Amino acid sequence: GQNIDQPTEMTATEGAIVQINCTYQTSGFNGLFWYQQHAGEAPTFLSYNVLDGLEEKGRFSSFLSRSKGYSYLLLKELQMKDSASYLCAVMDSNYQLIWGAGTKLIIKP
Amino acid sequence: DAGITQSPRHKVTETGTPVTLRCHQTENHRYMYWYRQDPGHGLRLIHYSYGVKDTDKGEVSDGYSVSRSKTEDFLLTLESATSSQTSVYFCAISEGSGGPYEQYFGPGTRLTVT
Numbered sequence: 001g002q003n004i005d006q007p008t009e010m011t012a013t014e015g016a017i018v019q020i021n022c023t024y025q026t027s028g029f030n031g032l033f034w035y036q037q038h039a040g041e042a043p044t045f046l047s048y049n050v051l052d053g054l055e056e057k058g059r060f061s062s063f064l065s066r067s068k069g070y071s072y073l074l075l076k077e078l079q080m081k082d083s084a085s086y087l088c089a090v091m092d093s094n095y096q097l098i099w100g101a102g103t104k105l106i107i108k109p
Numbered sequence: 110d111a112g113i114t115q116s117p118r119h120k121v122t123e124t125g126t127p128v129t130l131r132c133h134q135t136e137n138h139r140y141m142y143w144y145r146q147d148p149g150h151g152l153r154l155i156h157y158s159y160g161v162k163d164t165d166k167g168e169v170s171d172g173y174s175v176s177r178s179k180t181e182d183f184l185l186t187l188e189s190a191t192s193s194q195t196s197v198y199f200c201a202i203s204e205g206s207g208g209p210y211e212q213y214f215g216p217g218t219r220l221t222v223t
Contacts, residue, residue, distance in 0.1 A: 004151060030207055042199060042214035043152070050209070087151070095206045096167070099151030 002026045004100035006088050011106045012078055020073045020086050020103045028093020034062050034073045035087040037102065043087055046073070075105075083107045112136055113215035115200050121221045128187040130218050132200030134180075140203045141183040142212065143167075143175060145196040152199065158183055159206065190222045 003025045012018040024032070031050040035043040049055055049064035049071060061074040073086055085102040092098055112135030122128050132141060140159055144152040154167030156175040164175050172194060174186045187194055197219050201212040 031209065033211060042216050044214070045211040048209045048211060089151075091207065096154060096157075097152075097212065099153070101149055101151045 002090075002092065002098045004088055004090060004098055006086075006100040006103045008101070009104045009106065011108060012075075014078055014080060014107055014109050016078050017074065017076050018078060018105065020075070020088075020105065022071045022073070022088035022100055024069050024071070024088070024090045024098075024100075026090045026092045026098055029066060030091040030093070030095055032062075032064055032071050033089045033091070033097065034071075035089065037085045037087055039084070046086075078107050080107050080109070113200060113202055113213060115198075115215040115218050117218060118216065119219045121223060122190050123223055124191060125189050128190050128220065130185045130187075130198055130200075130220070132183045132185070132215055134183075134202050136202060136213070137180060138202040138204050138213075139180075140206055140210075141177065142201040142203075143173075143183065143185045144199045144201065145169065145194075146199060146217075147196050155185065155198075187220075190220075192222050194220065195222045196220060 005023045034046040037043040047062040054063045059076045064071045085104045087102045088100040089097045114133045116131045142157040143155040153169045158164045158177040176184045199217050200215040203210045203212045
């Protein structure tokens with residue numbers, strides 16, 4: 001079967017750095033996406049990785065290792081507005097997105 | 110923001126009644142998707158469309174049907190609503206089917222089946 005694993009919840013302090021991990025087992029791989037979802041709102045796109053390595057976009061970076069079936073999202077200089085759920089999704093061989101259950105990130109002052 | 114709207118935004122209905130949810134886009138994107146989101150689960154694909162009158166089933170399609178008669182509209186119908194279909198339903202659109210085409214999501218419809 002296909003499976004995406006992420007921690008259910010994480011807590012971090014404003015101004016700090018946090019790393020949210022995602023491991024996956026899917027039938028085929030055509031890229032990995034990270035989305036942010038604030039409570040009661042729609043998911044919004046953060047990043048896309050298809051090759052191994054680190055992609056940096058402002059305070060957010062995303063890393064991929066295809067051989068390990070592993071990705072992480074790194075958030076720097078945390079702000080209160082970063083309190084949200086972070087969703088990892090893998091595009092499988094049929095170009096369908098397989099979604100993890102999401103990691104709820106709580107930021108404390 | 111991508112122009113996607115969903116209607117209604119909230120609905121309460123009784124078991125056994127049919128329900129239709131509407132997704133409307135102004136982006137002229139070819140692909141449209143219906144997902145449901147439940148606590149403890151990732152987003153799960155119900156149906157998707159790759160063009161007018163071209164649709165296919167997703168992971169959790171039982172009890173749902175869809176129609177797309179125009180590029181901009183994608184309808185999801187619960188033929189006979191059950192309590193297990195209480196969920197938040199999201200519509201999404203994308204220009205293409207593969208990466209790096211990200212999906213843009215509508216605001217969601219919260220459906221409660223009593």
